[in-house]
Amino acid sequence: MRGATPHGAANIPVPSGEALLGDGYLVRHDTSAGALLLTAFADGTAATRKIGDLAAGDADLRGVTWTVDKFGGPAAYVDAAGRIHLVPSGAATQPLGAIESDAGPGPAATGLRPDAGSGGGAGQGWA
Secondary structure, three states: OOOEOOOOOEOOOOOOOOEEEOOOEEEEEEOOOOEEEEEEOOOOOOEEEEEEEOOOOOOOOEOOOEEEOOOOOOEEEEOOOOOEEEEOOOOOOOOOOOOOOOOOOOHHHHOOOEOOOOOOOOOOOEO
């Protein structure tokens, strides 16, 4: 791996251009060649392969004719005939983690408090 960051991650050179980042990979449209390229880097090295053909040109078509699943699913693109293709990245995905959590209001937020003398039966125990 090239140059480690202060957090232990690695700096891995990847191709430049219009790209979308997935979990352990990126996909970019080579507009001069009309190719959709996937670069996997989860193992610490960058390995690029062609996954599809798109129209050549200068238009930025990210999110229009191609996209990625940023949580580790496949890349997806629409070919010239209008067919949808799903291409597995082949990159190892990271373990799942909580992105967002909402436990709702607790006793402090609602003004409710436990009632120690209620006996704790169903529907009881809160004053």
